[in-house]
Amino acid sequence: MMLDEGFVSQVRGIILESRDAAFRSVDFQRVLMYWRIGEKIVLEDQQGKWRAVYGDKLIPTLAKALEPEFGSGFSPRQLERTRQFYRIFPSIGGLKSEFSWTHYRLLLSIENDSKREFYQAEASKNFWNSRELERQINSQLFERLLLSNEPANLLAIAKGDRQPQNPKEIIKDPMVLEFLGLRQQSEWYEKDLESAIINHLQEFLLELGNGFAYIARQKRIHLNGDDFFIDLVLYNRILLCFVILEIKTKKLEHSDLGQLQMYVNYYDRNERLPHENPTIGILLCTDKNDAVVKYSLPENQTAILASKYELVIPNESQLLAELQKEIQKIDLIDKCHEGEKTITGRRRKGKKA
Numbered sequence: 001m002m003l004d005e006g007f008v009s010q011v012r013g014i015i016l017e018s019r020d021a022a023f024r025s026v027d028f029q030r031v032l033m034y035w036r037i038g039e040k041i042v043l044e045d046q047q048g049k050w051r052a053v054y055g056d057k058l059i060p061t062l063a064k065a066l067e068p069e070f071g072s073g074f075s076p077r078q079l080e081r082t083r084q085f086y087r088i089f090p091s092i093g094g095l096k097s098e099f100s101w102t103h104y105r106l107l108l109s110i111e112n113d114s115k116r117e118f119y120q121a122e123a124s125k126n127f128w129n130s131r132e133l134e135r136q137i138n139s140q141l142f143e144r145l146l147l148s149n150e151p152a153n154l155l156a157i158a159k160g161d162r163q164p165q166n167p168k169e170i171i172k173d174p175m176v177l178e179f180l181g182l183r184q185q186s187e188w189y190e191k192d193l194e195s196a197i198i199n200h201l202q203e204f205l206l207e208l209g210n211g212f213a214y215i216a217r218q219k220r221i222h223l224n225g226d227d228f229f230i231d232l233v234l235y236n237r238i239l240l241c242f243v244i245l246e247i248k249t250k251k252l253e254h255s256d257l258g259q260l261q262m263y264v265n266y267y268d269r270n271e272r273l274p275h276e277n278p279t280i281g282i283l284l285c286t287d288k289n290d291a292v293v294k295y296s297l298p299e300n301q302t303a304i305l306a307s308k309y310e311l312v313i314p315n316e317s318q319l320l321a322e323l324q325k326e327i328q329k330i331d332l333i334d335k336c337h338e339g340e341k342t343i344t345g346r347r348r349k350g351k352k353a
Contacts, residue, residue, distance in 0.1 A: 027100045034101060038086030041079065059083070084108055088116075099123070102130035106137060114151055115142045121158035126210065144175075164238055175207055175284065194218075194231055194247050211238035221266055230263050241277040242267045245284065252288040257304060264303055278303055 045058055059079045066074040085108060089095060096103075103123065110116040119142065123133045145154055156162035177197075197204045198217060205212045215233040232245040244263045248256055260281040267279040281304045 024098070024100075028095075028097050030101050031095060031099065031104060032092070034082045034085055034104075035089070035092055035095065037079070038082035038084070041083045042086050045083075081105065081108060096120075096124055098127070100130055103133060106130065106133055110137070114155055118142050118155050118158045121155070121160070125158070125160065126206070132206070177204070177207065193249055197232070197247070205234075208234075209236075211236045212243065213237065215242070221263070223266075228263070233267075236280070239277055239280070240275070242271060242279045244279060244281045246281070248283065248285040250286060252283060252285040256283055256285070260304060280305065 041058065041062070060076050063074060063076040063079050066079075072078070085104060088108060089104070107116050107120055110119065119133065119137060122128070122136070122141075126132075128136065142154070153162065157164055194217070201214060205214065213235045215235050216230075217232055219230040219233045221228050221230065230244055231247045234243040234245060235241070236243050244260065244267060246256065246260050246263070260283050264279045264281040272279060283305070
């Protein structure tokens with residue numbers, strides 16, 4: 001008797017789904033076990049008798065009793081981590097069943113509370129596995145978004161307490177594309193980078209930001225006898241708008257912005273529906289001059305964004321340096337505004353006199 005392949009496939013799916021659920025359940029029990037051990041250690045330590053009599057030897061003594069029977073998962077270092085786990089996550093009801101112990105171990109490595117809350121919210125919202133969470137932490141996602149956002153706004157968006165109002169609140173600069181497996185070299189062509197992005201589309205959309213969906217590649221538009229081809233057309237369901245993405249394997253030039261502006265105008269006038277928001281254009285480039293971007297575009301516009309891309313994960317010091325530059329720019333602008341107000345005030349006083 002021959003069984004229907006569809007029937008066999010459905011049964012196989014049930015088995016695999018149940019197996020995955022069982023693995024997740026076992027891993028969460030591990031999370032609960034470590035939390036309860038951490039609770040016991042903290043409560044025992046708070047009684048003060050160990051500190052009074054033995055100094056800080058509660059954890060080493062407990063490890064000595066447990067390791068021979070239960071293995072290295074109960075070493076002094078691991079038990080210290082369970083104490084930290086309980087202190088940072090003091091409510092057992094707040095633990096997320098979709099998180100493995102590896103998730104929590106990565107979160108425990110983050111000292112800054114706001115930063116940790118951000119990654120916890122993003123990992124839960126986007127269903128990141130522990131490997132993806134580790135990549136986002138290593139690629140300094142929080143710091144990259146912080147370059148153009150206030151920490152409070154960043155955390156509110158991650159938690160879902162606030163919807164993004166501006167493309168800069170979800171689009172990163174720089175973008176880290178190390179998963180493409182490309183090397184930084186002068187002879188790269190734009191089609192090579194574009195092909196690599198398409199081959200790693202899922203990772204690219206995740207790196208780009210929340211809510212992006214793929215629409216088209218090399219989208220042809222015909223303008224009065226001339227043909228043009230847009231590198232990538234995406235859609236963002238959070239911002240409710242088309243996103244035009246142009247890829248350059250060189251430093252940004254003002255003519256690149258003009259080309260992208262033309263594509264954005266075309267989509268606004270021919271493709272956008274009445275209920276949708278204005279189209280956004282993103283220019284990916286190896287480097288950019290912020291002054292060129294500023295003076296090539298209308299003042300206070302939000303439709304065109306220029307973002308650098310990195311083919312390797314930048315280290316923390318590089319991103320902190322970039323963040324410091326942005327802070328200095330803001331301080332300089334504030335000082336200029338204060339100076340303008342002072343001059344204006346003096347002129348008004350002079351007129352009254």
